[in-house]
Amino acid sequence: MNNPTRYSMDTLQTSLMIYVIGIVIHGVQCQLSSPVLVRESETASLRWQLPAASGSFTAVYVISPSGALVLLANTLNNYQVTGNYTARVTYTGNLTADPKVMAFDLRNVVRSDAGDYICGRNGLTDIIPQCGQKLVVLGQPAKPSLNGPSAPVFGRQVTLTCSATSTTVPADHSLTLTYTWQRDNTDIIVTSPGSPFTFTVSSRDSHSYRCRARESRGLESDWSQLYNLEPQCVQCQLSSPVLVRESETASFRWQIPAVPGSFTAVYVISPSGAAVLQANIANYHQVSPDYTARVTYTGNLTAAPKVMAFDLRSVVRSDAGNYTCGRNGITSIIPQCGQKLVVLDVPEVTLSPTCQPHRVYVGQPNAQLICQVTAANPSVTSYIWTHNGSPISSATSREYSLSPVSRSSGGSYTCAGRNSVGTSSVSAVTVEVQYSCASRDHPVQAVKRKATGDSDDLYRQLLTLENERDKAETERAAAETERSREETVKLKLEIKLLERPLESEVFSIPIQTLSES
Incomplete structure (x- = not known):
């Protein structure tokens, strides 16, 4: 590195104190170039063009967010990196001709590096307006907090609020948090992803919700805690639920409460709003066509206490939910009348x-x-x-x-x-x-490509050598297995010969030997 002319490092520390005072008095004097976004430990490449209104100067000073001098460079392109930045900064700018460009790489970025890097003309106190760049160090958003009403009501709107905080620095990074939602661990497609999330409780079944925060051009948080939505029905507090598994028979039974007003018939309404059956005080009943094959009425409305009861056979998941009562139809709901069907089943999973x-x-x-x-x-x-x-x-x-x-x-x-x-x-x-990859941009391939000088031919040669090595190892293993098999056969044959009876050796004498004797 060459030292800039006319400036000594001895004056820089004194000037730095003046600069800090000046920046407090004058405030922000520059509108900086587009920010650089990196994660911790990565390399930040800062680059901006010096404005034409910079005036005459012989050297430009780059000042860190903490007020420390990062480097200085002059119009002869001599430069010097200073202080703790010596091991991490590489100057790549050019101030010899117009447009004059200040550029440098800052390696192994840490959170304390975040903030505005600005320019000083011929020193630390004369700040060049509109000259510099912001470094944003990305962080993972904190785990969100999910809040909702303690008693949501069926048929009414409910608002869930997902709140997370950014850990990206500096605080004025201008990045925004958006939120994604899941219901029962399945993604929800909403009109405008975000928080709060408002919807109408359209099902009488319980569901669990959770949310996750994502920072624009940044990282994604962990999932929030679960919010269990247990809809309340303002018109009914139902009897104890009926719990069955799929294909089993659900036996419903509840007492009709004493309610104001007379009625001649009670309608049983399914969770989907369809009529299941109707029965009158003379105990005449009729099952709706959709349920004829599966429902048997067993209730009694002729005397007090009036009891609604029926069996629902071959239960399926879509049968689950609240079965309620209608007075003389399906629109006039009888309060505190009905029963919930809970369909239990083992999980179903898919591995992705x-x-x-x-x-x-x-x-x-x-x-x-x-x-x-x-x-x-x-x-x-x-x-x-x-x-x-x-x-x-x-x-x-x-x-x-x-x-x-x-x-x-x-x-x-x-x-x-x-x-x-x-x-x-x-x-x-x-x-x-x-051991190779189809994508040129895969990090493993990128490392191999860099090691071979970014040459496609050399890269292919490297992959070929790897394949040949694996093939040779396979062939050697096969040969070793074959040799072991042959030795085993030979050993078994020798053992067999040693175990033969002694007299059998007479019969092994060649025929020509017997004739000579």
């Missing part, structure tokens, strides 16, 4: 990615397998993972990471979900580990 085989690459930093729950009531409480038939004791959640991928990562993976009803059937995927 679903492509067979799922190809990954040696060195790939984070290859994920996800055990996707497609159905479960109650919710899944644990997951079971295997690799080539052996349990993976450390895998207990719905996601399993191969990080980093190695040659031993290949093989068959299965997952299953478990709840209080039972364990799902397993879903499987075969993982194939490859």
